Amino acid sequence: MISELLSVLDRDTVRGYRAQIVRSVIYAVLEGITIALTLPTLAAVVAGDTDASVRWLIALAVLAAATLLAHAHTVRKGTRATFDAMAAVQSLEVAQLRRVPLAWFGATNNAGLISLLWPGAISITRNILLNLGELARGLITPVIVLIAAAFVSPAAAVVMVIAAPCMFLVHRITTRRLEEAERADHAANTEATARVIEYAEAQPVLRSADRNNLGMRLLTDSLDELDAAARVGVRTEILARAGFGTAVNVAISAVVAVVGWAMLGTGADLAALVALLTLSLRFTEPVMAVATTARMLRTSRATVRRTVDYLRIAPLPEPGDPQILPAEGPLSVTFDGVDFTYPGADEPTLTGVDLTVPAGTVTAVVGPSGAGKSTLLRLVPRFADVDSGAIRLGDVDVRATTTDRLYPSVGMILPEVTLLDRSIRDNVTAFRPDATDEELAWAAQVSGVDEIVERLPGGWDAPVGPLGGDLSGGERQRVQIARVALQRPAVVVLDEATAALDTLSEQKIQAWVRGLAGRATVIVVAHRMRIVDDADQVVVVQNGRIVESGTADELRAADGAFARMRRTRSDTSEWALDETEEVAP
Template sequence: MIRRLFIALGPEHDRALRRLLGLLTAAALLQGVAFALLVPALRALLGGEPARAWPWVLALAVLWIGYAAVNYSATLAGFRTGAGLSRDLHHRIGDKVAQLPLAWFTSDRVGRLGRLAAQRVLDIMGVPAHLLRQLVDATVTPLVVVLAMFLFDWRLALSMSVAAVVVAVVYRMASRRMQAADRDADRIHADAAGRIVEFARAQPVLRAFGRTVEGHAALDAALAAQHGAGRRMLRAGIPGVVGLGAVAQASFIVLLAMGTYLALDGSLGAAELIALLVLAARFVEPVMLIAELGGAMRVAENALSEINALLATATLPEPAVSRPTCGIDVELDGVRFGYDGTPVLDGLSMRVPQGRMTALVGPSGAGKTTVIKLVARFFDPDAGVVRVGGVDVREMRTEELTSLISVVFQDVYLFDGTVLDNVRIGRPDATDEEVYAAARTARVDDIAERLPGGWAAPVGEGGSRLSGGERQRISIARALLKDTPIVLFDEPTAALDAENEHALQQAMAALSRDRTVLVIAHRLHTLREADHIVVLEGGRAVEGGSHDDLLARDGRYAHFWRERRRAQGWRLVGPGERRDDRPADRMRQVGRDGRAQGPDVTSCGQPSGESSQASCRP
C-alpha cells in the first residue's frame, strides 16, 4: 500500500511522505524499545533490590518523552499530508481526465470516474492520518518486541515468531478475499449510480410512454445488486476479522501457558514471567487492531490501485514544442477511424480551404461529426493525417490547436452556473463588454430577459432550465466570444425555431467572415451559403464541389437536395379545411412559393376513403 501511495501522490510529495514514514517509524521504535525496557525494570522492582530499578525508570521516562514529541510531529504531518493528498488527487484526476481521448469515456467508465473522484478519494484521505500509523505500529512495534524477547528468553521469543508468521498468513488470505469483494462492489456501485442518474434524466420519456412502473426495473435490479455486493463484502471481511482475532488471542494463551510452565519448572523467574507477558500483550494488541482495521486498509489499497490505474492511462501524445502553422486551412489525408473496432471513416481525404465555408453532407453514420472531432483532436485517427495550417495536429500542443479552433455541437452542455458564466467560458479573460456583445449577437439577451435574475439567472445542471434552442444560442455565443480563425459547426440551427433561426444565421455569417468554416449541413439555406460541399458516404468523400455544380451532376448530392426540398413542404390539414379529391393517403410537395411541386409522396399512412381529424394535403 505504501508503494501505491507514493505513486498516487506523485514525485513532488515524495519528501513529505518519506518524512511522515520516518516519524511514524521512529515513534514505533521508541514505543517498542520502551516496552522492552519494562522487562529489566520489573525484574529489578520485583527482585531483592528495588532501588536498582531507578536507572531503568529514568530511561523509560526519557523514551516516553521522546515518543510523545515524535508522535505529536507525526500526527500533524499525517493530517497535513492527508489534506494535501485529497486536494492534489482531485487536481491530478481532473488534469488527467482533461487529457484523455473521448473514446475513453464509455458509460461504465463515467460512472466509475464519479465514484473514484468522490468516494475513493475519501477512502484514501485517511491513509496518512490514520491507517498508515496503524500499519507502521502493527509492523515495527511487534518486530521490536520479538527481537527484545530474544534477549530475555529465546523459547518465548521463538513461539512469538511462529505466531507472527501465522498472523501474516491469515491476514494475507483475508486480504485477497476482501480485495476481490471490494473490486466487485465498486463495479456494482458505479453501475447503480449510473442507473440512478439515468432514471432521473429519463423521467420525461418514461412518463410520456406510461412506463413509470416498468421503468423502475433496471434501477431496482442495480440497487438489488448493490445490496448483494454489500452483503458479500461483509461475508468476505468478517472471517478475516474473526480469524485474526482468534489467532492473536490463541497466541497470547499459548505464550501464557508456556511462560507459566517455564516458571513452574524453575527455568524462568516470576518477575521475568510478568515482564515477558507484558511484552506478549503488547505484541497481541496491534494484531487485534489490524484485525479491526483490516477491511479499511484493503479498501484503501483498492482505491489507490484504481486511482493509479487512471493516472497511468495513456493519453494523446504531446510534442514538446508545436510546429508553426502556415495558414488556417484544414485537410484530411487518407484518414481511417472507428469506434470499438467498427470502422467509420475509410480512407477519407478532403480539404477545407482557408477563409471559405465548407459543408459536410451525408446520411446518418457517414462520419460527419467524427470528422469535426478529429480536426479538434478529440482523438487521433487510426491511419492517415489531419492537418491544420499544413501541420499534423499531432505535432501541435493542445493549447496551440485549441487557440485556433472553436467548436459548436448540436448537443450542448451548460455548466450549473449563470447565463453570463456559461457564455464567458468561451474566453474567461474577456471583458464584460465583450461577453455582452457576443451574447447579444447570438440573441442570448432574449434568454436573459425571460429568466428571473437576468444574466445572473442559473441555467441548471446541464442547462436543464433552458430549451434546446436556447442552449444552442449560448454555445454559439461562446464561439463568437472565443473569436478563432477556424470554426467547426455541427448544424447549430437545427434545434431553433424559425424566428431565432434567422438571427442566428446572421450571427453565423458574421462569425464565418474571413474564417475557415467547416459545417455539418442539413438545412437548405446552409447548403446554398457554402462555398464548397463535400458528400460523405461509407466513410469516404464521394462528391465535392459547389452547390450548382453538384446539382448539375445529378448525383448523390442532387438526390439529397431533392429529398430535403420535398420534406420541407410537408404539412398537416386540420379539421374543417378543404381536401383534394385525391385519395387521402397521398400528398404532394409544396414549394417555397406555396405551389405544388414534384411527384406524389406517401403521407402518414391514412387508408384511402377513411376520415380522420387531421390528414395530409398539399
Template sequence: MIRMLLHVLGHEHARPVRRTVALMTTTAVVEGLSYALLVPVLANLFGGTPADALPWLALFGGAVVIYAVLRYVSDLFGFRAGISLLRGMYHRLGDHLARLPLGWYSTGRVGEVSVLAGQGVLDTVGVIAHLLGPYLSALVTPVTIVGVMLAFDWRLGLAALVAVPLVAVIQLRAGRSTAAGDADRHDRDTEATGRVVEFLQAQPVLRAGGRSAQRFALLDDALRELQRASRRTVLSVLPGMIGLTLVVQAMFTVLLVLGAYLALGGGIGVAEVLTILVLAARSADPVLSLADIGGKLRAARSELARLDAVLRTEPLPEAPEPVQPAGHGLAVESVTFRHGDRTVFHDLSLSVPEGQRLAVVGPSGAGKTTLLQLLARFHDVDAGAVRVGGVDVRAIDSEGLMGQIAIVFQDVYLFDGTIEDNVRLGRPEATEAELRAVASAARLDEVIERLPGGWATHVGEGGTLLSGGERQRVSIARALLKDAPIVLLDEVTSALDPVNERAVHEGIERLMVGRTVVLVAHRMRTVQRADRIAFLDGGRIVEEGRHDELLRRGGRYADFWNASLTT
C-alpha cells in the same frame, strides 16, 4: 503501497513521505520498548521490596511521555504530508486531464474520473494521514515486544516469535483472496450507480408507459449483483479475521501454559510470567487491528491503481517544433480512423477551401460528428492526415490549434457561473462593447433583458437553469466572441422550438460570415446555402456537390432531401 503512491505522485514527494514513515516507525519501536520497562516494575512490585519499583515506574512514565511526544509529532507529519500529497495529486491529475485528448472523455469516463478525483483521491492520500501510523504500529510494536520477550526469556520469546510468520502468511492470503472480491464489488457498485441514474432519468418514460408502480428490472438485477458481490467480499474477509484471532489466542495460551510450566519448575518467577502475559496481551490488540486496517489499505490501493491507470493514459503527442498554419482551409487526406473495434473512416478525403462552407449530411452513425472531432484533433487518425492551412494538425501545438477553431455542438455545456462568465470563456479580455455586440448578434440580448439578474444570472450546473435555446445562444455568443477563423457546427437547432430555432439560425449565420465552416446537418433545410455538400455514409463520401447539382443527380442526397420534405 507507498512505492506506488510515490510513483503516481512523482519522486519530488519522496523525502517528506520517507521522513514520515521513518518517524512513525521510530514511534512504534519506542512504544514497544517502553513496555520493556514493565518487566522491572512488575518484578519489584511482586518481589520482596515493592518500593524498588518506584524508579522503574518513573522511567516507564518518562518513556510514555517520550512516546506521546513522538506520536504527536509523527501524526502531525502524517497530516502535513497527506495535505501535501493531496495538493500534489490534484495538481498532477488536473494537469494530466488537461492534456488528454478531448475524445477520451466519453460519458462513462467522465463519471469514473469524477469519482476518482473526489473520494478516490481522498481515500488514497488519506493513507499517509490516517492509516500509515496505525498500520506501522500494528506491525512494528508487536515485533518489538516479541524482541523484548526474547531478551527477557528466550523460551517465552521464541514461543511468541512463532506467531510472526503465521500472522504474515494470514495477511498475505487474506489480501490475495479479497483483492478479486474488492475489484468485483467496485465493478458491481459502478454498474448499480449507473442503473440508479438511468432509473431516475427514465421516470418520464416509465410513468408515460404506466409503469411507475412496477420494478425496474435492470436496476433490480444490478442491485442483486451488488448484494452478491458485497456478500462475497464479506465472506472473503472472514477467514483472515478468524485466522488472526485464532493465532493471537493460540499464542496467548501457549505463553500461559509455557510460563506456568517454567514457573512450577522454578525456571522463572511468577512476576516474570505475569509480565510476559501483560506484554503478550498488549501486543494482541494491534495484531487484531491488522484485519481492519489491511482492508482499508487494500481499498485505497485499488483506488490508487485506478488513478495510476488514468495517469498512464498517454496524451496526444505534441510537436517538438510547432508549425503555425498560414491559412484557414481544411483538408482530410486519405484518413483511416478506428474507434475501438469499429473502423469509422477508411481512406476518407475531402477539403474545404478557406472562407467556404461545407455541409456534411448522412444517416445516423455515418461518422458526421466524428469528422468534426478529427478536424479539432479530439483524436489522432490511424492513417492519412488532417490539415489546417496546409499543416498537419499533429504539427500544430494544441493551444494554437484550438485558438483557430470555434466549436458549437448540439449539446451545450455551460459552467455553473453567470451568463457573462460563460460568454467570456471565448475571450476573457474582451471589452464590454465587444461583449454586448456578440450578445446582440447571437440574439442573447433578448434573453438577458427578460432575466431578472441580466448578465449576472446564474445558469446552474451544465446550464440547467436555462432552456435549450437559451443555452445555444450563450454558446453562439461565446463562439462569436472568440472570433476564430474556423467554425465547426454540429446541428444546433434540431431540438429547438420554432422561435428559438429562428433566433439561433440568425446567430449562426452571423457566426459563419467570412469563416471556414464545416456544418453537420441533421435538418436538411439548413444545408442549402452551403458552398458544397458532402453525403457521408459507411465511412466514405458517397456524393459531393452543390445542393441543386445533387438534387439533379437523383442519388442518396436527393432521397434524403425528398424524405425530409415529407416529415
C-alpha cells in the same frame, strides 16, 4: 502500492508521506524499546532490588513519555499531512481533467471521476497516511519484543516467530476476499451513478414514452446490484474480522501454553513468567493493529490503482518545436488518408478519409446514424489523434501545434451541454472576458441571445442554472453560438443537434453560418436540409468512409447515396427533412 502512489504525486506531497514514514518508525522503535524494558523492570521488582527497580522504572517512565509524545506528534502531523495530501491529490486530479484527451470523457468515465475526486481522494490519503504509524508500529514493535523475549525464553520466541506468519497468512486470505468485494462494490457504484444520472436526465422522455418501464428497471437493477455488492462487502468484512480474531487468540494461547509448559516444575522465576506473558500480549497487539491497518491499505488499493491509472493517462503529445497557427483569417481543413479507431473498439470508425475544406467555406457532413460524422468533426480539435494520415489546418498538422494554440482556433458547437452555472454574460464572454459592449451586442444579435436577455428578468445577468438547465435546448445553443461568435475562430465545427433546436434557433444558426462565409471555415454535421442546401460542399459519410462529395445540387443530380437518403427517410431516423417535406405519420 505506496511507492506507486508516490510516483504520481507532487514533490511536496511525497515529502509529506516520507516525513510521516520517518515519524512513524521513530514512534514504533520507541514503543518497542519501552515494551522490552518491562522485562528488566519486572525482574528487578520481583527480585526485591529497590535501587534497580527505581532506575528501571524511571527509564521506563521516560521512554513511555517519549513514546507518548512521539505518538501524539505522529498523529498530529499525520492528520495535517493527510489534509494537505488530500487537497494535493484533488488538485492533481482536477489538473488532469484539463490534460486527458477530450475523447476520454463519456458517461462511464465521468461517473467514475466523481467517486475518484471525492471519496477516492479521502480514502487514499486518510487510509494510507494516517495508518502509516500503525503499520510501522505493527512491523517494528513485534520484532523488538521478539528479541527481548528470546533472552527470557527462546521457546516462547520461536512460538511467536511461527505465530506471526500464520496470523499474516490468515490476514492475507481474508483481505483478498475483501479486495474482491471492494472491486465489485466500486463497479456497481459507478454503474449505479451512471444509471441515476441517465434516469434523471431522461425523465421527460421516460414519463411520456417508457411504457415498459425500461428506465426504471435499468435503475433498479443497478441499485439491486449495488445492494448485493454492499451485502457481500459487509459479510466479507465480518468473516474477515472473525477469522483474524480467532487466529490471534490461537497465537496468544500457544505462547502462553509453551511458556507455561517450559517452566512447569522448573522453579523458573515468577518475574520471567509474568514478563513473557506480558510480552506475548504486547506482541500480538501490534500484529493485530498491523492487520487492521494493512486491511485498510488493501481496501484502498483498488482506489489507488484507479487514481494512478487516471493520473497516468497521457495527454495528447505536444510537439517540442510547435508550429504557429496564423492568428487571423480562416484556415483550410484537410483530412489526408485519415484512419481512426476508438481505444478498445474492434472496428475502425473512420477509414481512408480524404477531405479538403477550403478556407472560408462551409462543408456539411451528412450520413446515417453511427456513420462517423461526429467523430470526423471532433478529430479537428484533437479530441483524439488519428491512427494514420493527418489533419491539417492550413499547412499545419494539428499535432504539430500546441493544444493551447489549437483549441482557440477551433470554435466548437456541440450537442452536449457546455454551459457553466453562471450568468448568460459569463457564459458568452467565457473566451473573451475583454469583449467590448459593442462586440457583445453584435454576438447577441447574430446568435439570437438578444431575444433571450430581453425576455429574462435578469437580462445578461440571468443565471443559466446547473448545466444550463434554466434555458431551453435552443437557447443553450444560441448562447454557445454567441460565445463562439465572440471567439472569432479560424475554423468552426458545429454538430447540429436535431431535437434541441426551435425554429428561431435553427434560423439563427443558419444565418450565422451563412455570415461566416469568407471569415471562418465551417464543418457542420447537418441534420437539416436547409443548412445542407446552403453549404459549399456536402460530403456523405457511410461506415466511416466518405462515399460522395459535391454541392447539394450535384449530389441530387448524381442520384447516389445522398439522393437515396433523402428519399428513404426511414433509413436514418435523424435524417430530418425540410418541414415542407414532413408528411403525416
